[in-house]
Amino acid sequence: MARFKTIAALGIMAAGSALAQPASMDAEEMAKGVADLLTGYAIDRYEGDVDGIKDAVHHDVARRTVTDRYWGQPSDQWVRSLNHDMLAFAGDPMNPGRRSDSENGQQDVTVFDSARETVSAMLETDTAVELVHAVYFEGDWTIADSLVIPKRGKKAEATDEDIEQIEQLITDYVVGFYEIDGKKVQDTCHPSLSKRTLEHSRDGSFDFFSLISYEEIEFLGNTFNKHFNFNPSTSRCAIDIYYTDAGHCAAKVVGASWFDYFHIAKINDEWKIVNIMYEGLPEDQWQE
16 A cells, blocks of 8 residues: 655645644645645555555545546536545556556645645646545545546646636625525535535544535525624635636635635536535634
8 A cells, every 4th residue: 555655746835824733733744644645545546556545535535527428428517426436446457547657657746725624735647637625534634525637638728717707606605605695605506515524523532524515505605694794895705726727626715704625617618616625714813
C-alpha cells in the first residue's frame, strides 16, 4: 500500500489562513498530510491496489463525474455518482489507468486552502483531474468529496462569461441565506447536492458527517437568517476560485459566520453546486 511520498510540486496556499487549525497541526502540516494522502491514492490507482485506494477514501464519499453518455448512448449531461464500491474497478487488469512503473505516473497535488479540519485540494494523474475535499476523520486524512474530470484531449478553458456566472451563482447562494430566500439558495444547487460538515460525538469517541440535502437546503435558506439577522446588503460574501475549466470549478466562499468549499459543475450549459463541505467560523471571526 503506497503512502507518504514527498511531493516536490506541492502548492500550499493555506499558510496564511485566518482559521484556527487542529491543536496538533498547523496549516503546513495539514497540507503535507493531504498531499501524502493524495499521492498514495494516485500510486495505488496506478498499481491497482484496491485496498489502498479504498483506505484513502471515506466509505460515504460524495464522488461524482459529469457525463453525457448512458449505456453507451449520447444523453443530456447528468451527474453520475462514483460510490466507494466502484473504486474496485481500479483493480481490473484491463483498466487503462494501470501502469507498471507507478512511481513515474503523474501525481501532482495542489492544496488550495485548509481550515480547522477540512482541506480543499486537487490531484492530477495521467488520466484525470480530481478536485477533492479532504477531512481529518477519526485521526486520519480521508477523501470525503471529489469531482472527477477525465482527461480527453486538451483542457477546455473557462471563459470570462463562465467566471462571471460562477461568481454570480456563489453570490446568489450566500445572499439567498441573508435574504431568507430558500428557493434562491436551492436554485444554485444540483438535485444530487451533497452538503456536509464534520461533527464529533459528545464523548469524542467517533466522528460523523452531518448532511444537508437538496430538499433541506431550501428549508435552511428560509430559516437561517431569522436567527442571526445578518444584513443582506452589507454581510460578507468573500469568494475565492481555485480551479476552473469549461465545465468544472473548485471554489470557496466566506460568509458572515461560516465558510463553504464548493465543487461546481456545468450541466447542460448551467452551472450548479454539486459538493459542499463547510465549517462554522469561530465567533471571534463572525461579521458583526
